[in-house]
Amino acid sequence: MSGGAAVLLPRLRELVLSRSVIQEGELERVVAGNPRLRTVVLVMNCGVPERVRLRSGSLWCVVFWQSVVEELAVVSAPLLERIILQTSALPCGIGREGSRMRIKITAASALRALGYLNPNHHQLQIGDTVIKVGKQVVPDAVVPSVKVLALSVQFGVRSEASRAVFRFLECFPNIETLHVLVVEWRCTYNGGNTDTIGTLDVECVKESITKVVIHGFRWENCEIEFLKAILEGGKVLQKIYIIQAKNISVSEGDINGSMSLLASQSKGVALMILAGQNGIWTYEMASDLSRNDPFDFLG
Structure with a gap:
């Protein structure tokens, strides 16, 4: 994908990206620009995109299946019910050594299910607050x-x-x-x-x-x-x-x-x-x- 225009697929309800190469802005436009999209799944995607920002009035579910990014940010997703993280470390060399995947939850008032959160591999931020020991x-x-x-x-x-x-x-x-x-x-x-x-x-x-x-x-x-x-x-x-x-x-x-x-x-x-x-x-x-x-x- 390339360019700045949104990809409009009016009947799209589920998007599964397996071993894909898609840039941050391109994915954000796809998610935001398709009003019936309910589920986004990344399967064995390794560091591309580096960040996933969710802005969608229709999205219900996002899944990272053996996939890692530097940051997942829920910016505005009022219907989002679940975030699934079936992954552990950052094996692709993204970020600095020992870094963790950042999970930022800003606006997800319907979020019902979340995990697997791993404190070794995920840094949780809610609103403006980074959750830290002590x-x-x-x-x-x-x-x-x-x-x-x-x-x-x-x-x-x-x-x-x-x-x-x-x-x-x-x-x-x-x-x-x-x-x-x-x-x-x-x-x-x-x-x-x-x-x-x-x-x-x-x-x-x-x-x-x-x-x-x-x-x-x-x-x-x-x-x-x-x-x-x-x-x-x-x-x-x-x-x-x-x-x-x-x-x-x-x-x-x-x-x-x-x-x-x-x-x-x-x-x-x-x-x-x-x-x-x-x-x-x-x-x-x-x-x-x-x-x-x-x-x-x-x-």
């Missing part, structure tokens, strides 16, 4: 419309990234379903080189989260500590789904012991163990607006 979240730096949040977390490492999870949770006070994808990391919980979670004194944990789904569970002590913190802090929590990682080397006795420990603190919360999934989540499922929860591949 910096209190201001009242304006929240997105109250989000009901489903998905996080990708590396437990058991004493790092800024792991503590950033709490800052992320503070930005979404009305979450009802929390998905947590465990990033593999062998940890030894000895109080010295891992994070002690404690009680999650966060508004959404205490007042709104009813369902937690933890994906890729390996029965590490640091993961169990996280679930204990959720159970201790959650006042309205109803269900926890534990989806085990495939090929885990944990004895049935150890699993039963951990479940007994969690059950003793569950206060009536249903705890369910499920076998590991086989990678059935696809961008078609994630962008299917008939699915209430884009991260739910339990059924």
